[in-house]
Amino acid sequence: MSIRDYIKGLGRQAKGAAVTLATVSSTAKNDMLTELARLLRAGQADVLTANGQDLEEAEKQQLSQAMVDRLTLTPQRLEALAAAVEEVRTLPDPVGEVAGMTLRPNGLQVGKMRIPLGVVAFIYESRPNVTIDAAALCVKSGNAVILRGGKEAIHSNLAFMRLIKGSLTSAGLPEHAVQVVDTIDRRAVEELLKLDDDVNLLIPRGGEGLIRYVAEHSRIPVIKHYKGVCHVYVDQDADLDMALAIALNSKVQRTGVCNAEETLLVHAAVAETFLPRFIAASKEQGLELRGDPRTVAFDPATIIPATEEDWHTEYLDMILSVKVVDSAAEAMAHIHTYGSEHTDSIVTENYTTAHAFIRGVQSSLVLVNASTRFNDGGELGLGAEIGISTTKLHSFGPMGLRDLTIEKNIAFGNGQIRE
């Protein structure tokens, strides 16, 4: 069979499974998740053996240490994965929820009912745990899913797929509810991007290169998770102790994540008091600073002059760009120009400034007096998340189960016709 026919077949099978999945009981879906968690514990040996094959291959290919780390499964990681599946099981099922029923003047009762999207496809890179996370979230939200992981994780992904198949069968769910693309041929991705008749949503997970490739070539709607160029703005009316804690925490608590601060903006009126303290704390933490001329002037020996490029950069590292601004409006204009609509925070005690920032900054999370690191499904109370959408359509910010559903309209009549 050609790659094209194989991928088309996956699409058709997924669409068939989706019809059934849309109306199965929450109990059946929860049973699948219970069994999957059990198998993740009982089947550890098989998964670790398969993962060993991937790691052996990774060594031959001389993959980077970071990639090998993302690829590696351990008994602890498998236990965490099983616990995550159990957490998804405890979340409320959004499917079937009815809202907004109103009575029209002609007596027609109309409202909305929440339904699955249908078929979701994931294209991701080396982390095999995405296979389990995505399968759990899609099945719980009643969606069929097609998974295309990285070629370097193929053995691990196929081992996971065996556990998923077992749990689907055990719960009496359609066998094609979850499918893994079992070839590492690159053309499989190209063909997957053409399945617009059968796949409702495509979610790429991985580096910016992968996401841009998918967004440019897909005929299927894509929800993107682009980079986070996140800002903390220390206002003239900030509590400066609080500002110091938030500006540091947003950066150094974890640097390699999309909700970490990349640029600090400081109001000129507090720069002389605040920046020397911040610069001293940065030195203690080993944080490299790149500043505009006014910032550099505070410590020309250690602060590197920032280039235009710096304001656009997601360092994902112990580097921070710093700029002095003359007003909250200038801070917001900087965020509009250089930000990525991901996460931005203001530190201020001024009521009007706080509300102007909340209203005026159009990012997926806008905070007052808190760390940017809170842009996370768990921290915002969503439960498990699929990722943080920077697409301002359908879903903006951390995506949970509800973001894999949509509302259809329903109407109960008693013979209404249109005049």
Place this chain on the structure above:
Amino acid sequence: MSIRDYIKGLGRQAKGAAVTLATVSSTAKNDMLTELARLLRAGQADVLTANGQDLEEAEKQQLSQAMVDRLTLTPQRLEALAAAVEEVRTLPDPVGEVAGMTLRPNGLQVGKMRIPLGVVAFIYESRPNVTIDAAALCVKSGNAVILRGGKEAIHSNLAFMRLIKGSLTSAGLPEHAVQVVDTIDRRAVEELLKLDDDVNLLIPRGGEGLIRYVAEHSRIPVIKHYKGVCHVYVDQDADLDMALAIALNSKVQRTGVCNAEETLLVHAAVAETFLPRFIAASKEQGLELRGDPRTVAFDPATIIPATEEDWHTEYLDMILSVKVVDSAAEAMAHIHTYGSEHTDSIVTENYTTAHAFIRGVQSSLVLVNASTRFNDGGELGLGAEIGISTTKLHSFGPMGLRDLTIEKNIAFGNGQIRE
């Protein structure tokens, strides 16, 4: 200036305007709409002159009567357009709405605030009234908009644009809040489809060819309005008088619309009672029937045997395909296979069957005991609509003002950092 630079410029200008539009008061937006309605009445002569130029050109090009009709503006049509703009003004402004504020365990208060999408682009065909409708809905929802109408309506669209510019200026809104592509060069569309950095949503309006072209080539997210292959299913437990009224109204009340019935499904247990009445009524109405063998058997002289193609077809005409089925499950399976997830209705007095149909059919509107013709923003209580989305993402069904917005997350803290 090259077409590419021209279109890129429109995108950048729209994005700039969107920053301001996102936070302007409802009063300013309503003032613009009041003035636009006034100008549509006061400036009728100019618009009709421009429209005359388009109609003259249309005659030279020998456009079809249907196209000329869509293109034609009259004083009555302009008055209706002014009234539609005034209706949009009376709708509540969805922007700024805050929902779901909850307190996290760490004291962070989190919730969602509704914001505009940013920049919306419309690509449409001959109907110049889309220029006014789209401008009104986008401005009211705080979105900048780029409009690309059909080349045959270019003079009318530019005349409308002069009125829009006047109303924007009068209300103190950014001049680039609404822009019309002023060239009929086809390459303008190609370039528009590449503006994924500046445009958040693309809405094509027109024939299936245009929509498919846009969906295949756009890098910008597209909300599609595809065809409606809508079904009425007459169940074995139907009130047959009601079924007759609904099956006829869904088809003949207006045939050239996407929510008109294209296929009638009849349960075998009532076929002998129902179909002869329906066939007689169809003859009176001049409705052509195409049936499966069991339907044809009721009147072989006049009912044309349906081909496989018929079940897929949106006739938009006085033609209806009819099939006898043996169960509600078979009716739903037929709808899954041949339907377009647009609008489907069941006629039944059976509680369990009604709820199984409402739950099991995944269309943008699913009805019990009512005409498919109710799938319309006005009829469902949305107010003005942009169209009926058949994309099962972001918005499914009639799209109103709210569908041009999205929620961002907001958080009010008092110094929270992540441990």
